[in-house]
Amino acid sequence: MNLAQFPRRGYVKEATPIEFLPNFSKALGGKVNVYIKRDDLLPGTSGGNKTRKLDFCIADALAKGADTIITCGAVQSNHCRLTLSWAVKEGLDCYLVLEERVKNSYKPEASGNNFLFRLLGVKGITVVPGGSDMMGEMGKVAEKLKAEGKKPYIVPGGASNALGALGYVGCMEEIMHQMFIQGLTFDHMVVPSGSAGTHAGIIAGMIGNNINIPVTGIGVNRPKAVQQEAVHKLANQALDLIGVEQRVPADKVIAFDDYVGPGYSLPTDAMVEAVKLLARTEGILLDPVYSGKAMSGLIDLVRKGYFREGSNILFLHTGGSPALYAYLDCFGN
Structure with missing residues (x-):
């Protein structure tokens, strides 16, 4: 794939870190090893995907x-x-x-x-x-x-159109390079899934680079079937734009809707637990709408045994912590 054919402004000047979360992983019972891709540290006011x-x-x-x-x-x-x-x-x-x-x-x-x-x-x-x-x-x-x-x-x-999704095709290439340089292997990736562009770009990047890491999306707004269709369609549009003929198999697109709660942007107890747990074990802030609910999904899936014991799980942190300050009532003291 040649992303260099598409003009961009150069906002992303260096790779965002991939960090191991030892304390967080231990707090989840030590069954899996959780890593985090820190796209909350991207440039732009307060960062984010x-x-x-x-x-x-x-x-x-x-x-x-x-x-x-x-x-x-x-x-x-x-x-x-x-x-x-x-x-x-x-x-x-x-x-x-x-x-x-x-x-x-x-x-x-x-x-x-x-x-x-x-x-x-x-x-x-x-x-x-x-x-x-x-x-x-x-x-x-x-x-x-x-x-x-x-x-x-x-x-x-x-x-979240085909052009914007290229940002996460590029991110997947960045992750692949980091895995090589740092000697990392991942058995699974978990991503927030909202307007579909980030999730679709990651999947398109996987397909285009022949990276066979399963991706689980945690939906934050739409029913599972609707979200999966949106991600699937956009991922194929991104591949079309790049000029990759291979298609995304429909069964590769997973976007659970179990963690949305009463509705988009409405808080859940599980989101509050996830935000507090990551803050108090690793000093990393999530947001209450996307990354907080996505992390609540990861936590629940770990507890249910969704991931093979001993797996290395990469969570994509999409940023958004400024929104926390509009949700102070949810977090009490």
């Missing part, structure tokens, strides 16, 4: 002469934070369309990412009800800006 995707998407925007970026997400969206962050860095205006997936959940004065939107100087925020046609809503903002003489570029939610 979207930087890899935006590396490609914003390069495309600039190549097309855009002076304004429009994107969307939930009210505490990490993707919106990072898109705004990189737009600021590039001297582009940025407008956000926020979806109230939980009714009345948007609070302009809220902490977490809402505070960072204001601090970073977002040019405009449009709040729409849950279930809205988000591409349609962003299109409305784009038409208004065009009428004002602007040149907007729409980045889809999560930067």
Whole structure:
């Protein structure tokens, strides 16, 4: 595969660390060895996985002469934070369309990412009800800006299109190189699965590089069948874009929906346990929406014996810890 054929901005200048979690692994009974890929340490305001995707998407925007970026997400969206962050860095205006997936959940004065939107100087925020046609809503903002003489570029939610997914095809190549250099082998990989681009990119990277490591996605928003179909479709679109003829077998795409709880962004006891456990054993912060629920899934699967005893498990940390500060009530003292 030749990712160099696709323009990017060079936001990812070095590999993010892969760390062994000895204390966390011991706290889970020592049955498996848990490692973590620290994409929470990627560049961009407070880090996170979207930087890899935006590396490609914003390069495309600039190549097309855009002076304004429009994107969307939930009210505490990490993707919106990072898109705004990189737009600021590039001297582009940025407008956000926020979806109230939980009714009345948007609070302009809220902490977490809402505070960072204001601090970073977002040019405009449009709040729409849950279930809205988000591409349609962003299109409305784009038409208004065009009428004002602007040149907007729409980045889809999560930067999860075929171009954005290349960021995680590249990440899988990065992991493969780290495994070689560090003498690591992994028996399984666990990834958060939301807007589908990260999960799809990892799987496409596995297929394109003939890496036979099983990947389990932990869904944070949609029913299992819907999520698996979305990931499967996007992974094949990414392979098409790169020019890889091999297809992703449908049975290679797993996205459990057991850990979503009452709904997207709504806290669960298992998420709280996961966030506290990793913080108190390894000093690493998860977020309450994506990585926290994904880690709660990993913990439950370990306890159920899903992974072979003695396995090396790699967890992809997608970042998002600023959202913790909007969830203080969940964590008590």
